[in-house]
Amino acid sequence: MPKIKTRKSLAKRVRVTGSGKVRRMKEFSGCKHIREKKSPKRTRGFRKTTIASEADTAMIAKCAPYIF
Numbered sequence: 001m002p003k004i005k006t007r008k009s010l011a012k013r014v015r016v017t018g019s020g021k022v023r024r025m026k027e028f029s030g031c032k033h034i035r036e037k038k039s040p041k042r043t044r045g046f047r048k049t050t051i052a053s054e055a056d057t058a059m060i061a062k063c064a065p066y067i068f
Contacts, residue, residue: 007063014052014060016067022052022060 015023031038031046052060061068 004065006066010060011064011067014064014067015049017051020068022057023049024052024056026050 013024017023026046026048028038028046031043035043
């Protein structure tokens, strides 16, 4: 059985915790573009990471099977 290719763009954007949950950056995580209308409090929140949902975790497992 051949190996499955890992989607490298996805593998660089997510990390797996010790318990097997997937951590991802929040939306607008770069937040370098069109910042005038976004409040400083909002842009600080973009720096944090969050846990991906169960549906997203299933999709990530198919696209990057070897990061788990």
